[in-house]
Amino acid sequence: MWRMKITRRSLAITALAPAAAALSQATSQAQAPAAGEDLNALAHSLLRANSEILTKAAIPIATEPAFQFKA
Amino acid sequence: MKAAISDDLFFATLGELNAKLRAREISAVELTRAFAQRLETLGPRYNALALPLTKQAVRAAQAVDKEFKRERFRGPLQGIPFGAKDLLAYRGHPTTWGAKPYAEQVFDYDATALVKLEKAGALLIGKLSMVELAGGGGYRFPAASLFGPGLNPWDRTRWSGGSSSGSGSAVAAGLVPFALGSETNGSILSPSASCGVTGLRPTYGLVSRHGAMALAWSLDKIGPMCRSAEDCAFVLQAMSGADSKDPASAGKSFYYTPQFYKPVKQLRIGYSPSDFSEWAQPAARPAFEKALAVIRETGAKLVETQLPDFPYSTLTGTIINAEMASIFEPLIASGKVDELADKKQIAGLKASLELPAKDYLKAMRLRTLVQHAMRKLFIDIDVLLAPSRPGPATKLDEALDRNPPPALKGLNNLTSAGNLAGLPALSLPCGFADQLPVALQVVGRPFSENMLIMVGKEFQSRTDWHRQRPPAA
Numbered sequence: 093m094w095r096m097k098i099t100r101r102s103l104a105i106t107a108l109a110p111a112a113a114a115l116s117q118a119t120s121q122a123q124a125p126a127a128g129e130d131l132n133a134l135a136h137s138l139l140r141a142n143s144e145i146l147t148k149a150a151i152p153i154a155t156e157p158a159f160q161f162k163a
Numbered sequence: 164m165k166a167a168i169s170d171d172l173f174f175a176t177l178g179e180l181n182a183k184l185r186a187r188e189i190s191a192v193e194l195t196r197a198f199a200q201r202l203e204t205l206g207p208r209y210n211a212l213a214l215p216l217t218k219q220a221v222r223a224a225q226a227v228d229k230e231f232k233r234e235r236f237r238g239p240l241q242g243i244p245f246g247a248k249d250l251l252a253y254r255g256h257p258t259t260w261g262a263k264p265y266a267e268q269v270f271d272y273d274a275t276a277l278v279k280l281e282k283a284g285a286l287l288i289g290k291l292s293m294v295e296l297a298g299g300g301g302y303r304f305p306a307a308s309l310f311g312p313g314l315n316p317w318d319r320t321r322w323s324g325g326s327s328s329g330s331g332s333a334v335a336a337g338l339v340p341f342a343l344g345s346e347t348n349g350s351i352l353s354p355s356a357s358c359g360v361t362g363l364r365p366t367y368g369l370v371s372r373h374g375a376m377a378l379a380w381s382l383d384k385i386g387p388m389c390r391s392a393e394d395c396a397f398v399l400q401a402m403s404g405a406d407s408k409d410p411a412s413a414g415k416s417f418y419y420t421p422q423f424y425k426p427v428k429q430l431r432i433g434y435s436p437s438d439f440s441e442w443a444q445p446a447a448r449p450a451f452e453k454a455l456a457v458i459r460e461t462g463a464k465l466v467e468t469q470l471p472d473f474p475y476s477t478l479t480g481t482i483i484n485a486e487m488a489s490i491f492e493p494l495i496a497s498g499k500v501d502e503l504a505d506k507k508q509i510a511g512l513k514a515s516l517e518l519p520a521k522d523y524l525k526a527m528r529l530r531t532l533v534q535h536a537m538r539k540l541f542i543d544i545d546v547l548l549a550p551s552r553p554g555p556a557t558k559l560d561e562a563l564d565r566n567p568p569p570a571l572k573g574l575n576n577l578t579s580a581g582n583l584a585g586l587p588a589l590s591l592p593c594g595f596a597d598q599l600p601v602a603l604q605v606v607g608r609p610f611s612e613n614m615l616i617m618v619g620k621e622f623q624s625r626t627d628w629h630r631q632r633p634p635a636a
Contacts, residue, residue: 131507135514138301139484139522145477146525157527158534159381 168197173337174632177239177394180340184231184242191224191231191242191286198244199288202338206289209323209332210311213249214256214290220244223286230284239397241284246339248327249290250297251277251385252374260376261308261326262295264499274374275409276343276385276402283401291329291342295503297350297378298326299487300511301480303562307505312559315357316633317599321556324354330388331358335633341389341398345375347382348479349578352604355388355590356551359600361619361629362388363395366609367585368413370399371406379486380411381527382479382582391629392589392619393419399612417612424613427621428462433544435469435573442575444554447601450594451550454603457593457625458548463618466544469572471536475579478526478533482583485523488515507564530583537584538608546618547606549574551590555599581606589615592628600628 172180172189183189199217206212227242252258252270259266277287292310294302305312305322313328315321316336323332327344331354334342344351346364355362363386370385377383387398396419403417439451459465494500495512503509540547553575557563581588581604588606595601603622607615623629 131510132514134507135301135510136517138480138511139514139518142477142481143519143522145474146481146522146529149474149525149529151525151528151532155528155531157524158530159527 168193170337172197173201174390174630175340176390177243177340177397180243181239181241185236187231191227192221194242195220195224195244195286195288198339202246202289202333205336205338206333209314209316209319209329209336210308211292211313211323211329211332211336211338212289213259213261213292213310213329216253216256216287216289220286220288223281227284227286237284238401240280240401242286243284243340244286244288245280245341245343246289246291246330246333247277247287247343248293248330248345250293250345250376251290251343253277253287253290256290258290259309260296261293261310263309263502263504264494266309270374272374275371275406277374279402279404280398285401288339291333293328294326295505295508296491297345297347297376298508299378299483299491300508300515301564302505303507303564304505305557305559305563307503307508309504313354314559315556315599317359317556320559321599322357322559324357324556326350327354327388331355331360334358334360334388334390337632341387341394343385344388345383345385346582347378347483348582351384351386351388352551352578352588352590356592356600356602357556359592359602359628359631359633360388361390361392361395361592362386362590363399363612363615364581364588365399365403365417365612366413366587368411369403369415369417369610369612371404371409371412373406373408377490379483381482381486391623392591392616395589395619396612396616415610419613419616421613421617421620424617427618430463430545430614430618431466431543432458432463432546432548433466433468433540433574434548435467437571437573438549438575442553442571442573443550444596447550447554447596450596450601451603454593457622460625461621468540468544468547468574470574470576470580471533471540473529473533473536473580475533475576475583478529478583479579481518481522481526482530484511484515484518485526487512488518492516533580534584537580537586541608545607546611546614547574547577549577549604551602551604555596555601577604577606585609587612587615589619591619591622592631593622593626594628600631
């Protein structure tokens with residue numbers, strides 16, 4: 093008689109597959125950008141907004157950047 | 164000598180596990196097999212497992228058992244299995260950085276943190292999933308990962324947090340006794356808080372980053388995610404220290420020596436009431452208020468304070484963008500960046516190439532001022548206390564960039580401020596909101612990890628939030 097070997101792992105995978113598929117579908121749907129949304133434009137506008145905030149920040153002329161080079 | 168593997172073992176602290184190993188109630192091989200099997204079986208349930216490493220771990224465990232037999236004790240990590248975020252190089256095996264373009268990447272060396280843990284006798288049983296490229300570029304959805312969204316063991320419709328998603332889920336679900344995560348701007352604290360585990364972000368430079376994916380050289384840190392504050396101390400002690408392979412190494416080691424520090428009741432703890440009453444989400448406020456009451460009971464003096472006024476998120480955003488653009492320029496230029504899962508992240512990475520040098524330099528100069536201001540703040544205060552996150556884990560389909568940050572005074576920008584200044588932080592589970600964990604963060608001066616762990620240990624001796632287990636685990 094033909095006998096199939098069932099492991100605990102294969103059982104777990106079978107049991108969890110429908111839930112995983114549903115979650116995967118939900119998340120892939122969620123990933124789509126909203127209609128008409130230009131993500132590249134959004135990314136550039138974020139850079140510009142940060143740049144404007146930095147331009148406005150007052151800073152003493154003697155302040156050096158916070159990184160070190162050790163020779 | 165043989166003990167049945169009970170569920171309690173999967174949620175035991177490192178001290179408890181080590182005591183059983185030393186008493187030879189269980190062998191390192193038995194413990195390793197038990198955790199490895201659990202990680203392989205339940206890891207996929209939470210999208211937490213990137214790569215099982217059972218065979219190698221069992222071989223190493225056999226050697227550890229020989230040491231136990233000869234009563235050669237190396238310390239609290241000897242014979243303890245663990246997992247590591249898949250951004251740490253492990254010789255001869257794929258290190259994917261959670262991203263499809265790097266799915267086949269194999270290094271011929273090991274990350275220093277892994278080498279040090281191996282020397283302490285710890286046994287790597289698996290690589291754990293993460294947000295692709297540790298989130299560089301700015302992702303919109305939890306599904307931004309080669310492994311799918313990190314699912315929270317407390318509720319699989321919620322995110323486990325990022326970018327150390329698998330590390331958070333695996334510790335919370337009892338799949339590993341501890342895990343390594345990494346943080347550039349919140350990637351240890353956020354998943355630790357969302358999953359209800361104790362996470363430690365070390366001082367910048369205390370743990371070598373050699374062999375870890377670089378997202379932003381001047382901000383990246385490697386740290387432990389564990390079941391308790393004391394467990395974090397044991398792991399940090401084993402993995403800290405000078406490393407000539409890491410140009411940012413501080414050349415210092417961490418020794419867990421709480422006896423040399425003033426007791427918690429003598430500490431001055433800075434906090435802002437508005438963080439707990441306004442910034443925190445309404446559902447989480449009762450838990451935070453109770454946690455604050457526990458801190459008061461320790462006898463520590465709570466002092467109202469707030470962060471110095473800086474555009475913290477602009478600074479971290481600009482610095483990460485600039486350093487990341489340089490690091491991932493080949494990926495972006497090759498077009499392979501389009502293979503990433505999150506569209507917003509792809510756009511963010513591409514745009515980062517156009518960030519002006521003057522903005523990066525300005526941000527780094529302002530960072531100098533942030534460091535000075537934080538140093539000043541810590542003259543009168545020993546540690547700062549604030550919620551790790553304003554509320555519990557977010558829903559899987561919730562856009563992470565949906566809510567603009569609230570314009571509040573207080574310490575609600577503490578995660579960015581702490582990362583900019585290279586300060587250590589400890590995230591402590593402190594209760595529940597909507598049946599999901601919430602957490603406090605304690606932040607201290609550079610290299611004050613002992614003090615943070617003392618506060619954490621005192622808090623955890625008075626509460627049992629860190630001992631709670633997810634229902635399905």
